[in-house]
Amino acid sequence: MANISETERVQLHVPGLEELRNVLQAGLEKNFAEVQVSVTECPDLTKDPFQFPVKGLCGKPRITDVGGVPYLVPLVQRDKEYNMNTISKEVELPGAFILGAAAAPNRIIGMNAEMMPLVRTEAEGRPAVNSSYVSSINPADGQCLQERYSDEDCNFALLGNLFACEGKPGKVIEVQAKKRTGDNSLVTALRKTLEGHYPDKTLALGGTFIIQKGKAKIHIMPREFSVCPLNSDDEVNKWLKHFEVSAPFICQSVLVSRDPGLDLRVEHSHGFSHHGEGGHYYIDTTPDSVEYLGYFMPAEFVYRIDRPKQTHKVGRE
Numbered sequence: 001m002a003n004i005s006e007t008e009r010v011q012l013h014v015p016g017l018e019e020l021r022n023v024l025q026a027g028l029e030k031n032f033a034e035v036q037v038s039v040t041e042c043p044d045l046t047k048d049p050f051q052f053p054v055k056g057l058c059g060k061p062r063i064t065d066v067g068g069v070p071y072l073v074p075l076v077q078r079d080k081e082y083n084m085n086t087i088s089k090e091v092e093l094p095g096a097f098i099l100g101a102a103a104a105p106n107r108i109i110g111m112n113a114e115m116m117p118l119v120r121t122e123a124e125g126r127p128a129v130n131s132s133y134v135s136s137i138n139p140a141d142g143q144c145l146q147e148r149y150s151d152e153d154c155n156f157a158l159l160g161n162l163f164a165c166e167g168k169p170g171k172v173i174e175v176q177a178k179k180r181t182g183d184n185s186l187v188t189a190l191r192k193t194l195e196g197h198y199p200d201k202t203l204a205l206g207g208t209f210i211i212q213k214g215k216a217k218i219h220i221m222p223r224e225f226s227v228c229p230l231n232s233d234d235e236v237n238k239w240l241k242h243f244e245v246s247a248p249f250i251c252q253s254v255l256v257s258r259d260p261g262l263d264l265r266v267e268h269s270h271g272f273s274h275h276g277e278g279g280h281y282y283i284d285t286t287p288d289s290v291e292y293l294g295y296f297m298p299a300e301f302v303y304r305i306d307r308p309k310q311t312h313k314v315g316r317e
């Protein structure tokens, strides 16, 4: 476990869900032909296709940015390992449900890989429930290998962009979007809409969305860390392995409209599937046929944990 020296906390702007609905509806219409944003009861997330360890996204929603890409490139810092149970305490919500995008704990699984965290952290009298996935490069064929990661330790490494809440049912923002007409991914469109409408405030959303139809571009990190320093986006992209994955693909996403000076990664989404594909989501590759269905909650706080002292902007796509 990396020594967490200091956790910074910033309060976020949280508009009412109806106001947010109106803002997101208008913004997404600039990027998709068909858009329906509504305020609705969160579906039961223990059911298909989610199979999360909790029912909903509600109850004290917050996000955290843990570590960062500077611990991965130019060269890996192998001592950077974190634990979801500790993270839940750092974000002042022990027992929280946590989802998002992270790097797998290379020390424990013996390789580098993408992680799709889905963890109900431990609480007094109750052990953690780890429903996470890990996606790596299969050495046999160079293709994607997605596996369940149910280890009770609930560790991850290097970096994580996470949404935490009590996992309760309740009202959420539902986003339906079909046929992409703009250049932005669903996540970038949501983020830029918030940034444009609230230029002097910081808002964050966390949640889950399904690519119901179409295909998407993803990457998976190689099993071995780069031995040569990766000093540019170009060098990082050559090191990463890129794939096209098929629907249905279930992404967990964290986005921040604007960095309030915490050196944040402003959006990060990882996805899994029930057909063996998983990894880091960029954008759909089938704009004419793509269909999205998502559920999001605005976060009340952002926590910056183990912020890199030496930082850079490489590799944050």
Ligand code: ZN
Binding pocket: 101, 102, 268, 269, 270, 280, 281
């Ligand atoms: Zn990622």
